[in-house]
Amino acid sequence: MQALQTLREVARQPQRVAREAKAGGKKVLGYRCVYVPEEIPDAAGVTPFPVFGTPEAIALADSYLQPNMCEFIRNIFDLALKGKLDFLDGLVLCNTCDAVRKLFDHWKTYVQTPFCYLIANPQKQSTDTGYRYQYEELRRFKEAVEGFAGTTITDESLRQSIRTHNETRSLLRQVYELRKQDPPLLSGEEALSIVMGSIALPKDRSNALLRQLLSELLGRQPPVKPGPRIMVTGSIIDNPTLLNMVEELGGSVVIDDLCSTTRTFWHPVEEDGDPLGALAHHTIENPVCACMHPAEARFDYMLSLAREYNAQGIIYFNLMYCDPFLYEGTLFKKKFEEQGIPTTVLQAEHTSSSMGQLRTRVQAFLEML
Amino acid sequence: MRAVIEARRFRKAEWARLQEAKKQGRPIVAAIGLLPREIWHALDVPAMILEDLSVRASARNLSGIYCDIAEQQGFARELCAVHLSLAGIAASEEHDPFIHSIFVQPDLIIGRTFPCISESKSFLYWVERFGRPYHLVDVPINTWGSPVAPHAVDYLTAELDGMLEFLEKHGFKRDPVRLSQSVLLSRKAMELWQEVEKLRKVVPSPMTAGEALSCIANPMMLLLGSEAAVRIFLTLRDELAERVKAGHGVIPNEKLRLLLVGIPPLYNLTLMSYPERFGAVVVKSDLDFLGGSPMPPEMLLPEQPLHSLARKLISDLINPCSSSKVDYTVGMVKEYHIDGVIGLNKRGCRNFPATLRLIKDAVQREAGVPMTIFDLDGIDPREYDESQVVSHIDSFIETLARRR
DSSP states (O other): OHHHHHHHHHHHOTHHHHHHHHHTTOOEEEEOSTTSOTHHHHHTTOEEEEOOOOSSOOOSGGGTSOTTSOHHHHHHHHHHHTTTTTTOSEEEEESSOHHHHHHHHHIIIIIOOSEEEEEOOOSBOSOHHHHHHHHHHHHHHHHHHHHHHTSOOOHHHHHHHHHHHHHHHHHHHHHHHGGGSSSOSSOHHHHHHHHHHHHHSOHHHHHHHHHHHHHHHTTOOOSSOSOOEEEEEESOOOSSHHHHHHHHTTOEEEEEEOTTTHHHHSSOOOOSSOHHHHHHHHHHHOOOSTTSBOHHHHHHHHHHHHHHTTOSEEEEEEETTOHHHHHHHHHHHHHHHHTTOOEEEEEEOSSHHHHHTTHHHHHHHHHHO | OHHHHHHHHHHHHHHHHHHHHHHTTOOOEEEOTTSOHHHHHHHTOOEEEHHHHHHHHHHTTOHHHHHHHHHHTTOOTTSOHHHHHHHHHHHOSSOOHHHHHHOOOOSEEEEEOOSOHHHHHTHHHHHHHHTOOEEEEOOOOOSSOSSOOHHHHHHHHHHHHHHHHHHHHTTOOOOHHHHHHHHHHHHHHHHHHHHHHHHHTSSSOSSOHHHHIIIIIHHHHHTTTSHHHHHHHHHHHHHHHHHHHTTOOSSSSOOEEEEEESOOOGGGGGGGGGGGGGTEEEEEEGGGGTTOOSSOGGGOOTTSHHHHHHHHHHHOTTOSSOHHHHHHHHHHHHHTTOSEEEEEEOTTOSSSHHHHHHHHHHHHHHHOOOEEEEEOOSSOGGGOOHHHHHHHHHHHHHHHHHHO
């Protein structure tokens, strides 16, 4: 399982990948969240890097962003203030939640990398006017990246970038197919590491590793014992504590709907036609984020995931002060239960120690199933 | 003040109009806040502005009760109390007599994505609770400052048009002439507001920020686009002009001028005048521009009503991108001769408090004016500790006094 091990190591320390790129003379653009089209910087020869948090305590950021703000975002800002993201030449954010928008304001003012950009994408999906608006937003973003990189992004280079990223998406979907088995052929932690590692690496390396991984996984024995099949959704999870806990307590995490996993790869981008138009469609047609409307489309999407993977229960994980999921979890719990899928809503801070407090509730939920 | 009395009368009438409309069997629209009020007035929509409902509950010290109810429904205590109390009101089978006297069950619900996630998500609970048709207006964030990007204005214009279509589908009549008139009335009100603000910059201050909550912020939130807003601002302008001419200030010996950023405790507004015992007046609050806009009023064009309203909404200072608000606050500090800024960190709000440090650094750097920041939830009184708040204010005023 060499490929799995490599991806796991990358997932544990994704920043190494960005530092390597930087050392190799490339410009590195950090980004958050899932609606930033990394194909655009990639096509300009700039390394896109998904910025994750770390378990370390927040020190400097608290005097800028109030403690009742999303801890994940404060953690990223803290790392930047401490100089631990000094390999970034810039940061790209998109219009999702309050915390991300405020990170943009604070980064621009206090971190001051050469590039800082907020894509003001619409929050309502599948409308023609929304498509036109998003198209213009992406056109402006592409222009800004070209200026930053000192190069022109041709349609062909963007199409090629889309094809490469689509291959990653397709390979990850193939990996996720293995979770449909009972018991699944991957643990929750393995799935998280595979995706986090794949999205951090340059896509040609990811694709080679994922192909190797798929062949290595054939004939493998399931790593978890049979147990209630669980879907995990909600706020971002960038360390496996909760997923491990579920499996230690007898559940099987068979599917997830997270900013660090499926939301990044579930839907491919159209490869034909105008590449910028394809990326604009990709944003406005995929209801993967709780910030997006209509809520019904997002619920249907999540329900289809739960059904497809035969989930028997849903764990809705909310990071403290993560408003999109605090609302969504409360509203959707009832809806999932009306569909016959028991759902529990948990809340914790970003640190692993805080996760430990959830153990009793996870255990009770699994016993109930 | 005469303008305060007049504004309160119009606000009361606006809420009474809802009760009357319900009795007549007309559809009631529950609307999340600051969608262009000009549209409600032009189409004669009985619109229950949900933020104002929350504000009124807080002013009667009822928010805590309704927040508790929302929490029993599964909502987290960490959420914004404006929206938490609204969820509690929606969930309640029985109401406190005051809320009972103003609340009407909605027939239609209109939400918007702006300026925060609470605004964008909380109305969905109302949709679920009342099972009514709803429409969502997506308002672009303003990352460009001024001028606003044309594609964003076009998008929002189409979104507002979609809202009109929704209203038409449910029995309201689109009347282009009335819409233009409403935009014209809004423009007149905004022009008068500018005159009012010019007078408010005079030392000593002719009015307080507390009074402005009644006769500026409320009309901005409820009445723009109506004759009533114009009348209130006309009364206010004339009243302030008289006071300025007579050299009449809020207090006899004004020593310090304060700017308030954030929501004051609506359940205890006497706190707004507390600094006056030290010769300090809260002359301005950022709530004054709730729904106002730094956009020049002449850009409100009656011949392009939706386009104008879209531009105004995107230019609004409550936009989640902070740079316009920071710049505007620095401008206020200079123009209103502010000696100190008080910033309130409202628990549960991820939007405005996250601008406070940016404002603090900017006003210090660009105007040499200090700012203090402390926790205070202006809506939810459950964790309000007056002695702590007063102690913060005392200590800040002492600091300011020493600087003079």
